[in-house]
Amino acid sequence: MKLQVLMYYQDDPKKCTAAKMIKFNLAKPVKKIFSKTLVLHPFAEKTLIPSDKSTISSILGVDCSWSLAEKEFSKKFSGIKRKLPPLLAGNPVNYAKLNKLTTVEALSGALFILGEKKQALEILNKFKWGHTFFELNQNLLDEYSKIETEYEIPKILQEY
Template sequence: MNLQVLMFYQDDPKKCTAAKMVKFGIAKSIKKIGNKGLVLDPFSEKTLLPKDKSLINSIVGIDCSWTLADQAFSKKFNGITRKLPPLLAGNPVNYAKLNKLTTAEALSASLFILGFKDNALAILDKFKWGHTFYDLNQNLLNEYSKLESEDQIDIILKEYGLSE
């Protein structure tokens, strides 16, 4: 699966997971999103499901600061927008916070859900804390990779004590 990042350069470059992914050739930095690109958007109304794999040819992570995310995602992007189902951050900045993922975590999670587990784990191997993200979310990711509808997400979250 083709991984792409649209970078806003709002965070500390030393901690930027998207920049590191580009540096290692895991993802490509882009300026424009194609129509068959899956845009990971935490504000999307629809959640990523395994069946979305047939609609896309790439996954696009929008790399921006969480403090400026509402501004970054207020822009209209080409492509198919989806949010990830709830996951815990494994990165040191937002450790164990629900849905405060780095670009690398988000891209890895999307790959896992779409059935590219080996590729997902290969991304996490590039970060000292990458295994932590996987350890925190392994069971959820396995469940999410079997989803057939968004309705099943609430059931999974209740099973793991993550629902309100």
């Protein structure tokens, strides 16, 4: 699956997971978003489900500071906007915080839900703490990758 990143350059470049993904050719930086691009959008109305895979050609992570996220995501984006179902951050800055994911965590979570587990793990392997994200969320990701509608998510969360 093609991965893309829209960079806002608001965080420490040394800690920026999107910049590292670009450096290792795991994602491409973009300035324009196409209609069949899945845009990971934490404030979207709809939640990502496995069947979304049939309508997309690539996945885009928006790389911005969490302190500026509401402002940045209030802008109009082309593409298919989806939020991720609840996941715990595995990164050292926001460890175990719900939905405070880095760009690589968000992209990996989306890949996993869409059935691209191998690629999801490959991009996490570039980060010392990448395995932590997967370990914290493995059971949830397994369940999310099997759902048919977003209405199944509350039932999954009750079990955890």
